[in-house]
Amino acid sequence: MAEQSLVQDLIDAGIHYGQRASNWNPKMQPFIYGKRNGIHIIDIKETVKGLLLAKRFVSKVVGEGRDVCFVGTKRQAKNVLEDRVPGTGMHRVTERWLGGTLTNFRTIRQRLKRLEELEKIETETNFAGYSKKMESQLRRELDKIRRNLDGIRGMEKLPGAVVVIDVRKEVTAVAEAKKLGIPTICLIDTDGDPDAADIAIPGNDDSMRSIDVVIRELCKAVVDGKQARQQRDEGAEAPASQGDAGQPRRSRRAQFRAEDAGEGSSADAAPARVD
Numbered sequence: 001m002a003e004q005s006l007v008q009d010l011i012d013a014g015i016h017y018g019q020r021a022s023n024w025n026p027k028m029q030p031f032i033y034g035k036r037n038g039i040h041i042i043d044i045k046e047t048v049k050g051l052l053l054a055k056r057f058v059s060k061v062v063g064e065g066r067d068v069c070f071v072g073t074k075r076q077a078k079n080v081l082e083d084r085v086p087g088t089g090m091h092r093v094t095e096r097w098l099g100g101t102l103t104n105f106r107t108i109r110q111r112l113k114r115l116e117e118l119e120k121i122e123t124e125t126n127f128a129g130y131s132k133k134m135e136s137q138l139r140r141e142l143d144k145i146r147r148n149l150d151g152i153r154g155m156e157k158l159p160g161a162v163v164v165i166d167v168r169k170e171v172t173a174v175a176e177a178k179k180l181g182i183p184t185i186c187l188i189d190t191d192g193d194p195d196a197a198d199i200a201i202p203g204n205d206d207s208m209r210s211i212d213v214v215i216r217e218l219c220k221a222v223v224d225g226k227q228a229r230q231q232r233d234e235g236a237e238a239p240a241s242q243g244d245a246g247q248p249r250r251s252r253r254a255q256f257r258a259e260d261a262g263e264g265s266s267a268d269a270a271p272a273r274v275d
Contacts, residue, residue, distance in 0.1 A: 006217065007048060015203040015210035016042045018190030028190045031202035040190045042202050050201035051214060054185045055221040057199060058161060061183075062225025063232065066160025069152065070215070071173045073097060076208040077165040084215045085151075088222040091159065092151035093173070102176040105158060111145055112153050118142040161185060163218060166205040167196040187214050 010016070018024070018032065018040035033043040058068055069091040072081050078094040085092040093101065101108055118138060121127060127135040162177045164170045164186040174196050177184050186197035187205045194200040204210040 003048070003052075006051075006213075007044065009213050010044060010047060010051075010203070010210070013204075013209035013213045014207050015047055015213065016044050017204050017207070018042050024190045025193055027194055028188070028192065028202065031194070031200075032190060042190065042204070047201060047203045050199060051217060054163075054199045054201055055217055057183070057185065058163075058218055058221040059225040059228065061160040062222050063228035064160070065229060067091060067155065067157075068161045068163060068218075068222060069093065069155065069159040070163045070165075070218075071097065071170050072165035072211070074166055074169050076206060077211050080208060080212045080215050081151075081165075084212070084219050088219050089154075089226075090219075090222055091155040094151055095148050097170060097173045098148055099172055100176075101152070101173070102158060102162075102180055102182065108149065108152070109156075112149055115142070115145045115149065115153065118145070158182065163215075164197070165211055165215075167192045171196075185218070187211065 016033070018028075021035050021038050021040050024032075024040055028040075031043055031046045033041045035041065061068060067090055070081050070085050071093045072078060073094060073096060081092045081094050098108070118141065121138070122142065127138060130138065158180065159182060161183045162173065162185070164174055164184055167174055167186045167188055168191065174184055174186070178196075183198040184196070185199045185201065186192070186194075187201045187203055187210075188194055188197060189203070189205045192205070194202070201214060203214065
């Protein structure tokens with residue numbers, strides 16, 4: 001029942017509407033159901049399959065103690081990430097992706113330390129004692145660093161996965177993640193390259209509503225992963241004499257295996273015709 005509701009939410013959000021047929025990437029052919037009025041229609045079964053796989057992976061990554069970084073700098077994605085991601089405690093990039101955010105992470109951490117220094121000065125003295133020119137320079141520096149890096153200020157180590165909205169827009173982020181071997185989960189429209197993603201979620205990446213449904217579901221997976229992490233930690237702290245202290249961890253692994261084995265069954269049940 002929950003999955004039927006998800007399918008309906010995806011259809012209502014228009015996630016199945018792709019780009020114009022003249023502006024497509026042939027690699028997306030396996031994810032396309034058909035064409036209507038010159039617009040490619042994405043197979044909703046493939047969208048659901050990709051989204052469910054992504055949710056299981058995100059939950060697993062978070063459950064193992066790693067974090068997820070959400071990337072979406074286009075206007076439609078920015079508002080969704082700013083609304084959904086902070087409540088999960090994960091990281092986000094919604095302004096310009098700075099080259100080296102992942103591949104030169106040490107420098108990024110230095111910039112974040114600089115942000116903390118400037119914020120401390122602002123809080124304690126409000127830049128009193130500096131000349132007007134220097135104060136103006138420091139405030140501009142503070143605003144720039146905060147605008148670009150505030151969403152990842154808590155990211156003290158490289159993430160376990162990167163979620164990307166629109167691989168064409170975020171090509172640098174995808175390339176850096178691939179270079180470092182960080183798995184990528186990407187919402188990809190019919191003009192995108194599915195080979196850029198480790199887990200592709202075919203769908204409309206221009207609609208705020210469709211982006212919102214996808215991010216909503218992935219944020220739920222983060223919450224599930226955190227709960228699994230907490231259960232694991234509590235199990236590890238239990239006295240060894242109880243004999244079943246390690247059971248929560250084994251149960252989750254068994255659950256992942258069972259879910260992966262049945263990956264296609266639920267998606268195949270989703271209706272394909274949406275046009």
